[in-house]
Structure formats: C-alpha cells, structure tokens
C-alpha cells in the first residue's frame with residue numbers, strides 16, 4: 069500500500085462533478101504534480117487531501133490510516149497557497165514559528181527551528197521583516213518555510229509560483245525541488261503550467277474535467293500521451309488529418325504524401341481516416357534518398373531563442389517543426405521548398421472518439 | 434505635482450466649506466465653554482466645575498455608564514466577531530441578510546425599544562433579563578450592532594479570511610487559536626474603531642436608561658441641565674474632553690502596532 073491513497077474520491081457541487089471518482093497512490097518522499105487547465109478540479113482535489121473539503125464520496129488514507137473525516141488541523145499537512153497567505157501581523161520569523169507555537173513547543177526549540185528553516189529558504193537575514201516588506205518570491209519562500217516548520221507528513225502546494233515573475237518562478241521551482249529532495253517530504257504540487265509539472269515532478273497526474281487523463285513520469289506523459297487531451301495539453305503538438313493506405317505496413321497518406329507510422333490502431337481498415345499527432349521537435353532535416361519524407365513550402369518562421377519554429381504548408385494542412393538555432397547556418401525563409409524527415413515512431417495516431425475530444429482542446433496551428 | 438500644489442493652496446470653495454465646518458463645530462463648543470465659566474458679565478469662575486466634580490451623583494453615574502459601556506463592548510464583540518467571521522468564511526451568501534439584521538436598530542426608535550423591552554422582560558419571569566441592568570446591557574448591545582458589525586466586517590474584508598484561516602488550520606491551529614492569533618490581531622483597527630463608537634454612544638445614551646430608571650451619565654446630564662444650567666454646560670465640556678481623551682488613547686494603543694510596521698518599512 070502506498071503512503072497516501074485516494075480511492076474513488078468525488079466532489080460534486082450541485083450536478084457538477086468538480087472531482088470525479090479519482091484513484092491516486094502516492095509513495096513516500098515522492099513529488100507528484102497535478103496538472104490540468106483551470107477549472108479541471110486540481111484545487112478541489114488538493115483541498116480534499118488537506119481536509120478543507122469533505123469529499124462527497126471516496127476515502128483518503130495516509131500511512132494506512134483512513135483520514136477522510138479528520139479535520140485539517142489534525143492532519144499534519146503543510147500547505148502553501150498561491151499568494152496572500154502569510155499572517156500580515158507577524159514577522160517572517162513569527163510566521164514560521166506559528167505552527168510550533170500552537171503546538172506549544174519549547175521556546176529554545178522554536179528559535180532554533182525558525183533559524184534553520186529561514187536559512188534553508190535563504191532568508192536568514194530577513195526574519196524580522198513583515199510580509200508587506202518582502203517581495204512576492206520572498207513571501208512564498210517564507211510560506212514554504214512556515215509550512216515545513218512543524219515537520220508535516222505531507223506538503224501541499226497550490227500553484228505557489230503562478231503569481232510570480234517568470235525569472236523568479238524558474239529559480240524558486242528549483243529551490244522547491246532541492247528542498248523537497250533534501251527533506252524527502254511527500255509532496256503534492258498543483259499547477260496549470262505543464263513545463264513546471266514536467267520539470268519538478270517524479271510523476272505527473274494530468275486532470276481534465278475532474279477526471280484523471282493520465283498518470284506517469286514526465287517522460288511518459290510527454291513522450292507517450294495516452295489520450296488526445298494529454299497530447300494536446302502537454303507540450304507543442306501537430307495534429308494532422310491522414311488516410312490509412314496500407315494497415316499491414318503501417319502506411320498512411322497526409323495531403324497526398326505517404327508516410328510510415330509505428331502506431332496504427334489495431335484492426336483499422338485501408339481508407340479509414342485518422343488523426344495523427346507529431347511533436348515539432350521530432351521532425352528533422354531530410355537525409356538524402358531516405359524514406360518518410362514530407363515536402364512543403366515554408367509558410368512562417370518564428371524565432372523562439374534556442375530553437376526556431378518553422379511552419380511548413382503541405383497542401384491543405386500545415387505542420388510545424390522546431391530546428392535548433394545555429395547562427396552559422398541560414399534559416400529557411402518563407403516561400404522556400406523544404407523536405408523533412410519524420411521518424412515512424414514519432415507519428416502517433418488517434419482513435420476516432422479521442423480525435424473528437426482533441427478537437428475541443430487548443431493545439432498548435 | 435498638481436496634487437502637491439492643490440494641497441499647499443486649497444481652493445476658495447474648499448476653504449469656505451472648511452470655515453463653515455469649523456464655525457459649525459467650534460462655535461457651540463466655545464459658547465458652551467464660555468457659558469460654563471461665566472455668569473452673564475461676571476468674572477470667570479470654575480465654580481460650576483467644582484459643583485460637578487464634588488457631586489457624588491456625577492461620579493456614580495460616570496462609573497455606571499463606563500461599566501455599561503465596557504460590558505456592552507465585550508458582549509457586542511462576542512456576538513459580532515464570530516458571526517461576521519463565519520459569514521465571511523462559510524456563508525458569504527448570507528452577508529446581505531446579516532447586514533440587514535444588524536441595521537434594524539436604526540429603524541426602531543429608542544423609546545419603542547425601551548418600552549418594548551420593559552414590557553417583554555420586566556414581568557420578573559424572564560430569567561436574567563428580568564434584571565434591568567442585564568436588560569440595559571442587552572439593549573445597548575442591540576443598539577451598537579450596526580456600528581460593531583460595520584467596523585468588524587470592514588476589517589475582515591481587508592484580509593483574505595479564507596486563505597489565512599486555512600493556512601492556520603494546516604499549521605495545526607484549532608478554532609480558538611485561529612480567532613485569537615490570526616483573525617483578531619488582523620482586524621484590530623476595526624475592533625478599536627467599533628469599540629470607541631460604542632463607548633461614545635453608551636456614555637451619551639439617555640432614552641433607554643431613563644425609561645428603565647437608571648442614572649447614567651446621559652440621564653445625569655439631563656437632570657443637571659434642568660436644575661443648574663451652568664453646571665450642565667460644565668458637564669458637557671467634561672464629557673466632551675472625556676470622549677476625546679478616549680479617542681487619543683485608542684489612537685496611541687492602535688497606533689503602536691501601525692507605527693512599528695511603518696518603522697520597519699523604512700529599513
């Protein structure tokens with residue numbers, strides 16, 4: 069049995085299912101990211117774990133003990149909120165000391181622990197500042213230290229970085245990961261930012277409309293999305309309309325060009341129409357005389373820094389590819405004819421019902 | 434810049450309004466002070482003040498009124514703070530209803546309230562409320578609801594009640610600790626403002642106290658005014674000074690925390 073187990077957890081508001089029959093097992097010391105668009109039920113799920121919401125159905129088991137009906141103040145779970153959660157009347161040090169004071173720890177122990185934690189989040193000198201005298205990033209570091217001070221069994225974070233600047237967000241993300249590893253604390257991290265989830269988590273839970281779409285390592289989620297929604301939500305993705313040409317050899321045609329794929333749904337007939345998913349970075353420059361080439365006209369060239377995104381117009385459809393930026397080499401220009409190579413393993417096909425669901429999700433143009 | 438100039442050279446209209454306000458507030462006060470010190474064209478004398486200060490009835494009524502005011506503040510806070518807090522935390526949809534209920538004392542005239550209370554509870558079989566002192570504190574608490582609720586609620590609006598509460602709970606704080614350590618300290622300015630208003634209202638209240646037969650400061654002032662005009666004027670000046678020293682005191686008490694914060698901000 070895992071350290072933290074959710075079984076059949078459901079939360080309904082009227083007829084609306086904010087969290088819909090979720091099963092989730094989290095191991096000790098693991099960092100699990102809950103990833104999903106706004107309104108997908110991430111916060112509700114986290115609040116159920118923290119005890120702020122009693123689930124309509126299902127159980128929450130921590131270390132073998134059913135805590136579904138245990139109030140939050142007796143769960144020993146540290147919580148970090150998006151913003152504005154520090155006690156405004158208390159200094160940073162007193163904020164960190166709060167949990168220890170209400171637990172009536174001895175004075176000397178509190179002082180030592182507060183110092184230790186403020187140093188861990190690199191705020192050793194700013195203990196006597198009040199929240200309004202700290203930057204957003206500093207406030208979130210104090211909030212993390214405060215949540216960790218009473219040595220909780222589980223750490224819960226609800227989009228803790230989403231109110232911060234991009235640069236600080238990147239830095240703090242690494243800090244959170246470092247501290248989480250150092251303490252080995254079981255952590256549930258809610259975010260709508262797929263990059264953050266992939267960079268931080270041991271495992272990612274992708275949620276959509278209150279349900280789990282996929283649970284897996286960041287590499288799994290990115291490399292082998294198991295549903296159309298995950299494919300569309302995590303990372304940039306081309307979605308192309310194709311016709312099955314020869315199911316036995318895995319051949320299909322996209323705008324009249326024949327390509328081989330390693331992932332054709334079993335039992336599909338020739339002539340069937342399928343949707344094909346293709347990551348822009350899997351497309352590379354064509355090797356001479358090889359198979360699986362795609363030819364098109366450069367439509368648009370977008371400079372992204374380390375990479376350049378080139379949009380290739382086939383006939384009816386367009387397809388984006390990422391090339392590593394190399395100042396020594398000339399970039400393709402709009403109007404150029406270009407031939408590119410598509411590895412058969414990079415072409416993933418979708419069943420019809422999945423394709424319909426994917427059509428609702430935002431995708432690369 | 435425009436803002437600074439506007440400040441250093443107010444417009445003629447603003448000056449006129451300010452002047453009218455000063456006349457409106459200061460003239461009666463100055464006249465009262467003058468009347469309390471002088472009989473007609475005679476020499477200035479402190480005799481009316483001596484008369485008041487040496488009257489044991491004055492001290493008795495002052496003590497009684499202050500006691501009533503403090504009890505009202507405590508009882509009112511005990512009712513209003515948890516209610517306003519819970520509404521903000523769990524029943525935001527009930528906010529309008531609660532606010533309306535708290536405003537009701539404004540529509541019921543004091544005479545009606547006093548007579549109604551005396552008839553309802555005065556029969557002697559209404560438990561502790563048959564005691565008119567208890568009844569008086571209860572009536573004052575009801576009277577102060579609009580002021581207390583407004584003051585406490587605006588204090589609560591300024592903080593993120595739900596997030597702070599959940600943060601405290603997740604840190605292991607029970608409900609009493611959440612209220613005492615998190616909610617109250619963060620709405621202290623609102624609490625003090627509400628407490629001051631209640632103090633001033635109770636000290637000056639006449640209708641209910643006199644109908645229930647108590648000699649509060651308000652009742653004493655009325656009786657004194659009927660009997661000794663100059664002494665009554667002195668009494669008004671005294672209570673005015675008392676109320677303003679209360680304001681000053683509360684500014685100092687509540688300013689302590691604010692100044693500490695601002696001092697830190699300059700670092």
Ligand SMILES: Nc1ncnc2c1ncn2[C@@H]1O[C@H](COP(=O)(O)OP(=O)(O)O)[C@@H](O)[C@H]1O
Nearest residue numbers: 081085086104105106107108109110111112113
């Ligand atoms: N207290 C509530 N009452 C009614 N609906 C709610 C409540 N809390 C959340 N919801 C609804 O549940 C859904 C999921 O919300 P939430 O868990 O906050 O999503 P997320 O954190 O992924 O953005 C949303 O549609 C939201 O409107």
Ligand SMILES: [Mg+2]
Nearest residue numbers: 110111112226
């Ligand atoms: Mg959320």
